Amino acid sequence: MEDVLDKILSRVQKVSRTGEARPILLFDIDDTLLSTTQRHLRILREFASRSEILSRHLQEAWTLIQLEPVHLRYAIADTAQAAGVSDTGLLHHLKDFWSDRFFKNDYLMDDVAIPGAARYCGDVVERGGGLIYLTGRDTTMRKGTLYALRENGFPLPSDDGIELILKPRFDMPDLEFKSDVLKSISPRRSIVAGFENEPAGANLFQENFPQADIVWLNTKHSGRPVELAAAIHRIDDFRRSRPPLVSSGSTLPANS
Numbered sequence: 001m002e003d004v005l006d007k008i009l010s011r012v013q014k015v016s017r018t019g020e021a022r023p024i025l026l027f028d029i030d031d032t033l034l035s036t037t038q039r040h041l042r043i044l045r046e047f048a049s050r051s052e053i054l055s056r057h058l059q060e061a062w063t064l065i066q067l068e069p070v071h072l073r074y075a076i077a078d079t080a081q082a083a084g085v086s087d088t089g090l091l092h093h094l095k096d097f098w099s100d101r102f103f104k105n106d107y108l109m110d111d112v113a114i115p116g117a118a119r120y121c122g123d124v125v126e127r128g129g130g131l132i133y134l135t136g137r138d139t140t141m142r143k144g145t146l147y148a149l150r151e152n153g154f155p156l157p158s159d160d161g162i163e164l165i166l167k168p169r170f171d172m173p174d175l176e177f178k179s180d181v182l183k184s185i186s187p188r189r190s191i192v193a194g195f196e197n198e199p200a201g202a203n204l205f206q207e208n209f210p211q212a213d214i215v216w217l218n219t220k221h222s223g224r225p226v227e228l229a230a231a232i233h234r235i236d237d238f239r240r241s242r243p244p245l246v247s248s249g250s251t252l253p254a255n256s
């Protein structure tokens, strides 16, 4: 059976060859293309290393410093609680400490690609496709986002069919923002696929572009009780078991 990722690439190539409309793929960023895991762990380590935490909560600090990717929950306080931290004041402090850092450019620069993601985006562009990075990050996060995309080998926004669309305001709900953007996409544009880690986001893609292949990333999500629409594909990452469908002399990202 053809892998869904290969199937989408074939479709990109087919649509591209018709020369009518450039095939476009939509990608969420956080925990779809870039993992937020290292960002969470860095913040936990920085919190636990602070002198006031070490002096008053040594045991909890030691617990938090030792956490690994497998221990992470979506919310930082849930991660700490699951690790055995129960002091309410400490949990509140951690939450505030996390909020002050998680959305800052300096921390976004720690993000690493979901396996195979940069290579896949490169393969799409190589076959004539365009990319829309559609993210719940806001415009103040552009610098760190571009840095992480570049460092991880993703095709960068350009005048030639690669767009980065950020939220105009931090406090705007992600789903509302994405819904507005999707509705504004001209019906003349050929959306062939969309990728999202939030089930509600994937369903939104599916509703707006029922003819496209929508793919849900089984990485990490907010845990809201949303059922994924039946037509949506599911993948763990972007690694493909088989070699690319076509080869060319184009340069591909080295670290994907």
Ligand SMILES: [Mg+2]
Residues within 6 Å of the ligand: 028, 029, 030, 031, 032, 196, 197, 198
């Ligand atoms: Mg996401």
